[in-house]
Structures are given as structure tokens and as C-alpha cells.
Amino acid sequence: MSDDARPRPVTRADVARYAGVSTAVVSYVLNDGPKAVAPLTKERVLDAVRVLGYRPNLAARALSKGQADMLGLLVNDNRNPFFAELCHALDQASADRSKQLLIVNSDRMQVTTSEQIRDLVSRQVSGLIIASVLTAGEQALVETLNIPTVMIGQFGDTDGLAGVGVDFAAGARMGVEHLIEHGYTDIAFIGSAARHDGRERGWREALGAAQLTPGALVHTTFSYEGGYDVGQQLARGDALPRAVLAASDQIATGLLTALRQGGVRVPEDVAIVGFDGTTAVDYVWPRITTVVQPREQMAETAIRALLEPDTVPRYVEFATQLRVRESCGCSVTD
């Protein structure tokens, strides 16, 4: 069928004529107000909408209303349990402020992150939350867009843009200090090779403060597989560390599974502390002791930084907490 043969779009006036009401009444029904419509009339309008195949041009409506009550979130990979929980906390914090949240993944191969940021903004979001590490160019683009933006869960201060994060180095020190209190002296670190990740530094600092020699330093990917691969190598080798700080709960979980599968006991042979504080590591056995990022507080603060920027410092850094379970060697009763 040629373009010319295409039937013209059904309009609100068509719906009004079919239903025998004014176009204003059609609007009241489709917008849930501002005036009430009698149930039978409403039924007649909805029937006309269905019969005629009318599709209200809601983008035009969003435009006429100006800014819509919607925030946009760019997240690297929604499958990572920490980011899944952070997304969910941001969704709740948005709802608390009567804002919707649109979530977009940034890890797809076919589309650049810049295009995804542009697309999100083109949806008339009134603010942008970035839970994905940006390149300098991407960050410059965001600054150009002149839209309130907050970076969340980055490796540190996000100069130029508002940010909410945790002190990764202090969190890592806390985890290592707990392992030292257990009497372990051979403490390895498994994390990513990211240069700005403070966790590796915190591990080193805590060992230095206790005058211990750093144990093995292993770089891997931030995933279950990343931890699993390292665990398989350790289980096969003859140089098991006595304890490990893993830079994420996913790494810790993969590590635990590979060690158990290889006949290594946790915590009797190797003690493990994870990082993130996800729910999932409370549902493996032994449950994993982990450095908790306060995601509800981070989410609430990020949303506030967007909506009431004057009440929030440009960069907010939260402290972490240790959630003690069995993987470090503690006995827990609950």
C-alpha cells in the first residue's frame, strides 16, 4: 500500500462524533479528568476509542504540559544483583517523590552510550541518573545537555557533575581489618583492574597498617564467572590464601562455588569477605560476610540531589557497614 492510500489517523473529533459527546468529554475520559464523566458516557467513549482504533497522541500531550514527571536512569547491566537492587531502590525513591523512573541499559553492543543518553533525554525526562562509568567524552555530553544529572556508585568524586557514592577504600579496609581480627595473615584481593577502584588501595592500606605483607593480587571481571575462574585456579593450585577480600559479591559468590566444588572448605580453609551487601549472598551457604553499600540511602540522596539540588552537597560519600555472616569464620545465630 502506498503512503497516499494510508487512511488518515483517527482524531479525537472522530471519537467524539461516534460517541455522541463533545471532544472535551473525550479528553476528560482519556486524561482521568479534570472533570468527572458519568460511567455510561465513559463506557461509550472507551467503546468508540476501541472501535475506531483511536490512539491518543500522548507525546503531544506531554509537550503541552511541559516537563513530564519522569526521571531517566542509565545502568550498565541490570542483571548484576547490586545494580538490580540499586535500580529498585531508585525506583522506590522516585515513587516517594511522585516521579516515574525510566531505566535504560548501557551495556549493549549495537548502540553507543551517548546515543542512549540522548534518547533518554529526548523522552522529556526532567533529570538523569547515571549508574554506569562514563568516558570523559560521554561525561562532557551529559554536561552539554543542561539537564539535572547525578552520578551514582562511581569510583569517586565526579567533578563537574553531582555524585553519590561510597568510600570504597574505607570499605575495603573495614573488610580486611575484620579478616585480620580473625588472625589471618595471608590475605588476597580479587578485583578488577580499574585504576580508580579504591578497594585495592584499601586492602593494601589495611595490611600495611597491620604490618602484614600483601597476599596475592588477582584481577578478574566483575561477574560470577570472574570469581569462579579464579576459584578454580586456586583450588587446583597449591598456594591457597588463608583469606580473600573480593571486590564484589558476585566475585565472592563465584569464588565460593568454585572452591566448594574443588573440595576446599570455606571458611575453614579459605575465609571470604565480599563487597556490596546484596541480598543474594545471604542465600548461599556459607552465607557471605560483606561490606554493605547503603543503597536505599544512596538512592534517596540521588533523587533529592536531582529535585532539590540546593539541599544536597555536590558530592555525597556514604560510609559502608560490615554485615557479618559465616564465610569469614564467624558463628552467627539468626
Added chain:
Amino acid sequence: MSDDARPRPVTRADVARYAGVSTAVVSYVLNDGPKAVAPLTKERVLDAVRVLGYRPNLAARALSKGQADMLGLLVNDNRNPFFAELCHALDQASADRSKQLLIVNSDRMQVTTSEQIRDLVSRQVSGLIIASVLTAGEQALVETLNIPTVMIGQFGDTDGLAGVGVDFAAGARMGVEHLIEHGYTDIAFIGSAARHDGRERGWREALGAAQLTPGALVHTTFSYEGGYDVGQQLARGDALPRAVLAASDQIATGLLTALRQGGVRVPEDVAIVGFDGTTAVDYVWPRITTVVQPREQMAETAIRALLEPDTVPRYVEFATQLRVRESCGCSVTD
């Protein structure tokens, strides 16, 4: 500041004047085309955009271009690993077709699902994917919107709307039959009380076909906690079933953890088969044997049902597969 005192919005013409270029050139820079702009000129335009605080009205642009290349996804809770993986697969399948995907959670307390569906549609999405169980009223609303819609992962045929799902009853039968092959006769089912969930029926059918009496039937929530609570009760009681089919991997994981914590061995005392085929249950120990929903195929088909509806039946039901690991009692080497 009163409304009248608010400065008027900066326009594209202002940017052009400041940068000393035509408004067309400003458009080329902001739209990445259609004509190329010399790097220095581009720099000057971006500088003007920054200095003046210009924010292109991208919603107007989306409107003038007509339908934007964006699909909307409504999901019940993005933290559930199965839905997180399904979201991710849908995101990839959308990207394969050069479509963006906007994700919205539907489990928030403050906003009704209907409002969230309306909001998604008002973002000019060209299609809607629903991965959340709707009420009859919500489904009627969706039908009224006259936007291509596909339901994914529902309990069965989604009459009236296009749908993609799996045969839950056949999947459950497959899981139970595997447990029966191991020689277990006392096989319990742990699942939700949802009336339309075919998994409970499949469990019953498989036992009936093998002339076995149904074991315990326990209803709980679809969550780690739901499985954990049941596991704690079982571990404390004196009537352990020999084997369990859990209706989701999250339930299976919570169950496994509570049993291990309570000193019950898996699979030696209680064998477990889960349902979903999430990545996470390959990273607990013992790894959980599970009935796999083919999420990549489901996602690909759902996107095709939206974009090329004539090539896809109105309802597509996929078969499940069993992924055999150690929790059922099998020995696996990999």
C-alpha cells in the same frame, strides 16, 4: 520568583546568533547530521549551547519525526534474577532491531500499574512488552491503548493480546520425572498459590502417571525468603521430603540455604530441582538442577511479535529444557 519573572527559554536562534552560525548548522551539530559540520564550528556551537544553557526540546523533535524507535517494558520486579535476565535479553533483542528499550518497574506501592502503562505509552513507545501479571481491568486498558503489545512469561495464553511463554505444566512434569528417575518417591512441591500456575498441575500429573502419591504441597512467596522460610520449617520438623520441585530458582536457592544451615544435606537427604534456569543457581553449591525457560528465544520472539506481527502466531509457547547439575543427585563434570 514569580512565573512572569522567569527568563524566557533559550532558543536555537539564540545559540546560532551567539555562535555566529545559521540555525541549520546548530541543528546539524545537535542531531549529528544530516550535513557534516567542521570541527571548529561544532566546538563553537557546543560552547554556545553550554554558555547559554540551551536545552534542545527533544520531545518536539520526537513528535515531528513521528514514532520514535523505542519500545516500553513493564516488569514486576527487576531484582528477581529471572526477570533481570529476561529484561536483559529483551534489551539485546531490541538492539538487534535498532530499537531502544525503556524499562519500568510495576511493583511500586505509590503508583498503579495502569498509570505506569499510560506513562510508558505517553513516551511515544511504538510497542509495549508486559512481563507482569495484569488484572482484567489493566489488560482491558492495554487493549484500549491501540498500541502493539505482547505479554511475556504469563501463566498461559493471553487471549486478546499477543503472548510469548513456556508450557509451565510440561516443564514441571520434566523436573518431577527426573526426580522419579533418581528413584525418589516422596516428592514435594513448593510454589505460589496462584491458581493459573501450571507448575503445580504438572507436578501432580507426573506423580499420577508414575502412580506415586503426591508429597507435601507448600505455598510460599516467589522470593529467596519464601524458599528460606519453608526450608527452615522442614529442617526443624521430622518429615523431610526426599525430593522437592521448587517453582522458581529463587525459592530453590532459599530452600537450599536454609536446609544446609539446618544441617540437612543436599542432595543426600533432600534432592532439589528448581525452575527458570537463571545464571545464579549455577553459582551456589551444590549447583541447582533447574527447568530452563529459553529467555533469549522468548525475548527474540516477543520483539518480532511487536515489529512483524504477521510473521508470529498470536500466542507462542516454548518448550523448557532440564539443566542437570548436582542438587538432584546427579554427578556432573564440568
